[in-house]
């Protein structure tokens with residue numbers, strides 16, 4: 001089978017999904033360079049989502065790590081509070097270009113569901129979101145938002161009732177609905193062409209960050225750091241620097257509560273290659289290939305597979321991957337809030353937490369992708385008694 005990212009990627013799909021995946025592949029090839037489509041996308045991102053996002057220097061935070069120049073790419077300032085809206089708007093516009101009137105999506109914590117419901121409301125598309133029943137209980141505010149935005153939220157009661165099962169149900173829906181339905185997948189994974197679609201739609205982060213850092217410092221950064229769930233915000237910012245070999249790229253996974261299988265979502269440290277949801281990549285699985293349980297304080301990083309392009313960058317050594325545990329992420333969450341007046345998402349706090357474990361030279365320049373804001377995490381942290 002053709003793999004798009006070295007050994008990784010592919011389209012491991014049941015026969016019934018070949019027709020819609022082929023249709024999407026063909027259309028995507030032309031949309032990628034279609035000037036009308038790109039103009040419309042640019043206009044929506046600028047006038048509706050809030051692009052370009054600033055690059056903010058954070059000198060007080062930088063003091064904790066030896067005083068390099070540290071910049072945050074402020075995806076937290078986007079409409080709906082994270083980078084996910086870049087992908088949701090792009091895919092909903094693609095769905096429209098394909099002539100579809102209905103959008104389906106999976107969601108775990110609800111962030112991708114909210115972004116997709118938002119884009120559908122804006123663009124006049126019907127929206128159905130599949131969500132595990134356990135996640136619906138845990139993430140009530142996001143369920144309310146999706147319904148308010150006009151989306152139908154369908155509870156998935158299979159298996160562990162979380163994200164993995166929600167993806168299965170979305171794929172099942174799509175296999176019988178693709179005539180009028182586009183499946184808006186939430187991260188840079190799944191069967192090809194999804195990893196490419198999502199990475200391309202998120203590449204705007206890296207393009208802007210590159211221009212901005214050159215404008216402010218006159219130089220490329222020495223390090224670019226991003227958290228990695230499925231890998232979309234990371235590949236988005238990495239793509240701006242991937243050809244600049246001197247720029248060190250660091251992906252940060254969820255270290256959870258420990259190093260053992262089931263205690264984290266560190267696919268590179270704890271996992272091995274296998275197939276899940278249509279692609280060959282690094283996974284958390286047991287010795288029989290059964291998908292393992294995962295844990296992270298941050299729901300957006302809590303997924304057993306990582307995007308195939310990251311698996312390739314890992315094997316090439318072009319990017320390095322590290323992990324930060326729940327407590328280190330929480331410490332970073334507090335430090336950025338107090339020192340800079342920015343409450344980061346728990347996901348982004350992992351990227352910040354990685355930087356806090358390092359010591360840099362004063363002439364280093366570091367960009368950390370602040371993938372989202374922390375408001376969404378406050379109810380969880382309050383109910384767990386972590387903050388008051």
Ligand SMILES: *Cc1c(COP(=O)(O)O)cnc(C)c1O
Pocket residue numbers: 082083084111112186187188227228229230231232233234300301345347348371372373
């Ligand atoms: C969903 C989410 C992530 C993780 O997803 P990626 O595809 O790895 O980017 C990271 N940060 C925030 C704020 C999120 O909502």
